[in-house]
Amino acid sequence: MKKLIIGLCAATALAVVAGPAFAKDPIEVAVIVKATNSEFWQAVLVGARNYAKEHPADVTVTTNGPPAEADIAKQVSILEDTVSRGPKGIVISSTSSEATVPAIENAMSKGIPVVTIDNRVKTDKVASFLATDNVAGGKLAAKQLTEQLKAMGKPLKGKVALISSMAGVQVLIDRDNGFEAGLKQFAPDLVLLKPRYVNNDIFNAVNTAQDLVLSNPDLVGVFADNNTTGSGVAKVLTETGKKDSIVAIAFDSDPQEVEALRSGALKALVVQDPYGMGYKGVDSIVRALAGEKLPAYVDTGANVVTKANMDEANYKNLLDPLSRAIK
């Protein structure tokens, strides 16, 4: 008897939640990013908004996020507020792998599907997870580094520095681990220095790169695992005139990095597809609400952009996803 009542209640609740989906009102999807202050997350939002603009009758998108990526607590409270507001679905790139778990599980239990993007959250209770395989991306960076060295006719010997934006962030850990593994695989004689962390502060990244270049005359390569560190490294290599003797590979893309790629201060950028993440994230919600069974994990892919291919349309879109925004 009790079970029956609970079942009935649950069914009613579901019906209530699903109700408007049957009605022809557009469904509201809340998109929460790690930080509103970066090109990368803006690109995710552009992808999400473009989806809504392409399907104006079916979907509206609301966007939110803390101003800075370091602000884990604020993101958690934004998520909690969003859940209690009750949109039809949530797309989130969670800064922390743990802190958002209770709120995400709470949303799922309320019948709000949650699609996580970019960063894996430590719970199975998500509708789907869309991300770049960052380990593979890191490996790609290592491969690029060795190939560029070879192309310059340099022996695969000497030191490689790793400048990481921040410690303890899963995405960055994956990139760094992938890079380390890749380096071992492709160029076992290169020595990887201990990672330096810069708290996602570009001045700190510049200072650190400066110190590393100065104290390691046998430095042949640098890996910067996001746009902040990438821009910082590019600046130092340009200033010290070492951009032709040290191969720098960076993750992500922003105007400074693209400029550095063109000038040769950065030899390659490993870029994800944030636009695709946002676009596909919203799409996943729509399909989940339609009752479709989604794959647990979708790789949105990492791509290598070099000076050679940076002006091709595909890569141009990847480098500057913001330009794709539908007005």
Next chain:
Amino acid sequence: MADKVATTEPSGLAGIRRINIGTSATLMVIVVILFVFLSMTSPVFLTGANLSNLLRQTSINGIIALGMLMVIITAGIDLSVGAVVAIAGIVNALMLQAGVPMLVSIPLTIVIGAIIGMFNGFLVFEVRITPFIASLGTLTIVRGLVMIISGARMVANLPVEFGRIASAELLGIPSMFIVWMVLFVLTAFLLSYTQIGRNFFIIGSSTEVARLSGIRLRPNIYAVYGLCSAYAALAGILLSARLSMGVPTAGISYELDAIAAVVIGGGSLFGAAGSAFGAVLGAIIMQTIRNGGNLLGVDPFALEVIIGALILIAVGVDQIRVRRAERG
């Protein structure tokens, strides 16, 4: 009849120089130890290139710390300096992009910084919000403003001459360091030789004593927070010159580094203590450890532990020294 026997421990102001000899001596010893250790362990530490890097790296925090010092002397605190660094960098960069000449944009940006500081002063004096909370509110507001006016984007493609402000050298000495030292001399002079410097110390001892001694609190409180933010704005301009762009996320948690430098340098959050020379040494010590850590490839997490421990040791040793003097 508390006949406490006077000890010979000298104090602030009467002899602003004398008091600092004790604290500064401790700090100088730490600096010397650091330099000797690093020059023995790293071949590049004592090279001109690294020293010039080190001075440039330290200047930003060093300048902010000088402003923070004055606020801390009045028993206040300014948590908004990091946000001011960001907004100054962005505002100045936007003006430069719009074609405003540097000679106009830079003073204007510093004035904007001072206005933000005076807003802190307004909150502290007129509304009677404790400085911690007042500047915390300002921090949040300014961070939000930065994002709004920059659209959360970096402002790049600045005139080349602007970047030269930070990269220039005079007789091999980085310009950023020169700016810092000029501010150091100004601050030291202000604190030791001027009426307003005296006022800051007296207000830091007790606002009621200051008032009954005929010191008007309003202009002094506005001035100290205005100066602090103006320094931070100048630091923000230099930082954006160093990076050749305005960065909306610049300066996050810089307030903590500045407070740490002041406190290592003998400042007290209870007010009425501290010196410009101490704050300069405090900033140098902190950045030297970071620089040395990078050069030696020290585990980055261990490095943070070392810096934290150093703050406590520097402050602790000083406390013990003062208490010894008082206990006899």
Next chain:
Amino acid sequence: MAELIAAHGITKVFPGVRALDNVDFVLQPGEVHALVGENGAGKSTLIKILMGAYRRDEGTLQIKGREIREFNPQAAQAAGMAAVYQDISLARSLSVGENFYLGRMPTTKWGTIDWTGANARCGDLLKDLGLDIDPRVPLKSLPVAKQEMVAIAKPVFEGADILVFDEPTALLTNEETEILFSIIRRLKSEGKGIIYISHRMEEIFAISDRVTVLKDGRHVKTLPVADTDADELVRLMVGRSMADMYTIKRATPGTTALRVEGLTREPRFRDINFDVRHGEIFGLFGLIGSGRTETIRAIFGADPIDSGKVYLHGKPTRFGHPSDAIAAGIGFMSEDRKNQSIALPLSVRTNINLANYPAISRFGIVDQAAEREAARSCIERLQIKTPSDEVRIRNLSGGNQQKVVIGKNLTTKARILVCDEPTIGVDVGAKGEIYKVFESLTHDGVAILMVSSYLPEIMGLADRILVLYEGRQMGIVSRDEFDEERLIRLASGLQA
């Protein structure tokens, strides 16, 4: 029974000062032992050594018959010693009961705090001591005098058997002083030993058995109170008798310096009228709550007024801020020296110049030579005992601090000195010196408006006394009509 404290040949040297020189001090069980001496005589240093706060350089110390070598405040506490200082060192935000138990609240069998039991026990003791204080209220909600009583009751509650009272009555009313004395008598009957430090001769004769006189760090004499009198003690302490102290050479009052008409600030005081002439000491007398402090603060511009007029040399004036008053040649000494008159962490030099900087600065830059000179001449003129003018004022004795406050007003060349309890927390010797300064000031034509709640002082010094009762002016009594009983009647709201 063994002596509670037996200290012999105690010597303590600070850089430049021999604070204690071969001092003996013995405390018997069941004895109230008064410790008197001028400022700088070494009383506090001796207490700090006995309580383990300072290390002695030479001498032997026995506590309850046990030889003590290394001593510290914790060990002193463990040995049953407790000191009550003038400035209450309790947790003001906590309740009275919590302050009694500070850090070791009793717990129930569940491990939670036993509030009921704790408060009951504190309540019983307070009632037993004759104190009407609820142990549950936060300390800061009590008047200062009651807070002091809590501080006094705490060591009793803890069962300490060697108690030090350092100026315990400074903040107390007469009634509470009586309670304090009854507490002391009771402790005495239980065989406990009390060291009593006070500036007030009446108290020493009312409560103590023996008295030890210190002078300049030396032990002058220990004698039974019954065998001496106030005059002898003062002579032993300062080398002159008490009667001389309040006797100052009067100046001939000149023109009117300050006139006050209908001054009102509700609900503190209303319709106050008086005038002070150059060369005159004008007294303001009243009990706590009479509005005496508020009145002079308002005249100085420290607090606003509702109505009334202040005339300076016959011209109507209004001081919106103390700086206006200072600029007009008015000096001010607050009754709360540590919080209102001096900047504790700063040097003697700065403190002497506190109000002087506008005068010695040009274009905002301080004339350092003038600053040093002002400090030097003040230290010399007022004989302030300090190793140098760079010492923090916090390290000076109360009397010397107060001299710095006077110096601060001399430096600004104040022609009118408004002072509130100018000798509070100041020892006999320094008191006399302060009176001498007042004497010379009046001869220079300075007008002094002085609040004092200490009758012998105000009657000794003032030319006229205005008596306040609950913010109301009860009358102005001139010197030839001074009479203790009359003043007290007026101050209590009765017509004379």
